[in-house]
Structures are given as structure tokens and as C-alpha cells.
Amino acid sequence: MKNKINVLVVDDSLFIRNLISRTILSFDNVCVDRAVNGLEALEKLKLKKYDVVTLDVEMPKLDGLSTLEQIMNTTKTPVVMISSYTRKDGDITIKALELGAVDFIEKPQRLIIPENKIAFEKEIREKVLAAAGSNLNQFTKRIIVPKIHSQETQKILLIGASTGGPPCVERILITLPEDYYLPVVLVQHMPGNFMIHFINRLKSICQVNVKEARHGEALKKGTVYVCPGDHHIEIKKGIDLYISLNQKPKEEYVRPCVNMMFRSAAAAAGKNVIGVVLTGMGKDGTDGARAIKKNNGVVIAQDKATSMIYGMPKSIVDNNLADYVEPLGNIIKRVDLICRRKR
Numbered sequence: 001m002k003n004k005i006n007v008l009v010v011d012d013s014l015f016i017r018n019l020i021s022r023t024i025l026s027f028d029n030v031c032v033d034r035a036v037n038g039l040e041a042l043e044k045l046k047l048k049k050y051d052v053v054t055l056d057v058e059m060p061k062l063d064g065l066s067t068l069e070q071i072m073n074t075t076k077t078p079v080v081m082i083s084s085y086t087r088k089d090g091d092i093t094i095k096a097l098e099l100g101a102v103d104f105i106e107k108p109q110r111l112i113i114p115e116n117k118i119a120f121e122k123e124i125r126e127k128v129l130a131a132a133g134s135n136l137n138q139f140t141k142r143i144i145v146p147k148i149h150s151q152e153t154q155k156i157l158l159i160g161a162s163t164g165g166p167p168c169v170e171r172i173l174i175t176l177p178e179d180y181y182l183p184v185v186l187v188q189h190m191p192g193n194f195m196i197h198f199i200n201r202l203k204s205i206c207q208v209n210v211k212e213a214r215h216g217e218a219l220k221k222g223t224v225y226v227c228p229g230d231h232h233i234e235i236k237k238g239i240d241l242y243i244s245l246n247q248k249p250k251e252e253y254v255r256p257c258v259n260m261m262f263r264s265a266a267a268a269a270g271k272n273v274i275g276v277v278l279t280g281m282g283k284d285g286t287d288g289a290r291a292i293k294k295n296n297g298v299v300i301a302q303d304k305a306t307s308m309i310y311g312m313p314k315s316i317v318d319n320n321l322a323d324y325v326e327p328l329g330n331i332i333k334r335v336d337l338i339c340r341r342k343r
Helices: 014-025 038-047 064-073 087-099 114-132 165-173 192-205 258-272 286-294 312-318 328-338
Strands: 005-010 030-035 052-056 079-083 103-106 156-161 184-188 209-212 223-226 232-237 241-246 273-277 298-302 324-326
Touching: 005 014, 005 038, 005 114, 014 030, 014 114, 030 038, 038 052, 038 064, 052 064, 052 114, 064 079, 064 087, 079 087, 079 114, 087 103, 087 165, 087 192, 103 114, 103 192, 156 165, 156 258, 165 184, 165 192, 165 328, 184 232, 184 258, 192 209, 192 223, 232 258, 241 258, 258 273, 258 286, 273 286, 273 312, 273 328, 286 298, 286 312, 298 312, 298 328, 324 328
Parallel strands: 005 030, 005 052, 052 079, 079 103, 156 184, 156 273, 184 223, 209 223, 273 298, 298 324
Antiparallel strands: 232 241
16 A cells, blocks of 8 residues: 555444454554544544544444434545444444445454454455545435336346445436336345345335345346345246355355356346446456356446446456446446337
8 A cells, every 4th residue: 555544443342443453553554543432533533534434333422323424424534334233233234335334344243253353354454445445426426317118128137236335226226116127136245144134225215126036036027136145146047037046155255246146147148138237346247247248248337436446347347348337327227228218
């Protein structure tokens, strides 16, 4: 890292504050400050510019969600939430992503176990660095997309997203009417425990039918099938296209994997596949996009300006696999044009 990164660690637990701080300080050119609650954090943000804030969900005096809202309304500093897994914290964490948090890290239940501590530290390193280079501009833009006319088509729409993906996915899906003319399959990188909270959030705000994908079910238009946590999803061809779930080893360090969804769909549906790669770290989706292109399907990459983390879509573009590079608000319009649908 060439430029110094200033990080503010906010947590009421001294142990967690110290653990996160030590982990971040293992980088070169990093400066770490600490705060014990949201009120102290906001005071520090008035006095100094930070590149990233790590923010606990549950804190005294001012909780993480309230603190996040104030940060997004003032300094717009990238935030990584630190969340325990409880039903309450799960719902709050998904809401935090919608409000503008870059990502979240789940606190292991037993940090005294060496494997849990190592995994927690690895996630801190990866996500704090990614957040330091994130782009929050898309949260200042309201996306308005006209209603789409329902018509028959054989095509399927596949969406892959990672860091920064939940609010982008929401902004796409809320534009789809109840009678949307395509089946949609979604892979969002997210710890399995939190996926059901994300699905419930989508159900509550979307007109189109959103559901957790089930093994063996046929794809139907007007339905968004969300890959469940800690599973891969594949598209298979029988009498109709159908969903196959598995727990094969992780690919690109993730499960679910966009590559696996894309490759299977390309083999099953060929030219009828439209693959969309949204914001995220790494290069998941690149190999799958290559398979879609080989089978005459279409690949759309989100553009840099509206991507919070320009990693996955950048890999698509850099490998010359993108048929179209679109801002978030143009993606569904581009899908309509590909399907020759009028607005």
C-alpha cells in the first residue's frame, strides 16, 4: 500500500477492539484509532478523516445502525459492520448494507478456538482493505426504471454479486413487476447464516416473487431464485430448466460461486443465458462468463462508477468478456433491449 490508511475501530469490547486493531496494524502504512461506542466515534470523525470505520452492531449509548446512518449523512466514510449472529443482529446487518455499509464480518462464537481466530483475522484484513478502496457514490443516486412489459421469452437472467452487492441487487429487483417475463437466478456472496435475512428483506420490498431456491424446482418466469447460503447453485436441463443445489468445495474461496452458476447455465441454455456481474472483490464470475460467451450467451458487467468494489466486473472487462458495461440503473434496460422488449 502506497498511501497511509486511517482506520477507526469502534467496539465496546476491549478484547475485540484490540484484536481488530492488531490485525489491521499488521499492514504497512496503517494508522488505527479506537472508540468504545457510536457517540465517541462520531466525535472522532468530526476531528479526523478516516478511510474505513469498523463498527460493532450492538453498542451502548448509540448503536451501530444509528451510528452508520449518521456517518452516511455526514462524512460518508466506508463502514464495515462487525456482527454477532443472532436473529436481531442478522436483520440489523442486512439493513446496514442497504444504508451504505460496504460489508460485514461475523464475529465467531468462540474466538478462543485458533481456527476461528485465524479466519476472523483473515476476513478483517481482506474486507478492511477492500473498503478502503470502495466507492460510495451509488448511494447518492436514485434509480428510476419504467415498468417492464411482460412477454414470453426463453431467456434466463443470472446475477452474481459480492461486496457491495445487496443494495445493488435491491435496486435492480425492486424495478421488476410481478409479471416479469424472465426467470432470475441470484448468487450473492454472503455467510449462510445471514442469507435468509437478505431473502426476507427482498421479499418485503419487491413486487416480483422472490424465494430461496430449492433443489429440483423448475425455473419459471416472474420468479427470482436466490441461492441459499453455503450452497452452490447450478442450472440443469431436463424437460425444463431446473435448479440443482450442492455443497461441492469452494471455488474462488466462496460458496456459492458465480462461476458454477454461469458455467452450468451456459451448458444447459446456451445462447439464452444473460449473465450479469455486479460489484465485488476478486474475480468470481470470470470463468463462468467465458463459458457463457463460448455458448453464444450475453454478459453484462456493472460499470466502475456505480460499483462499490470494482473487482469482479473489472475482471470481466479486463478479460474482454463483457458484451455491455452498464451503470447500475441501465442494466435492466439493457436486458430488455437484448430481449427486444419495448419500454
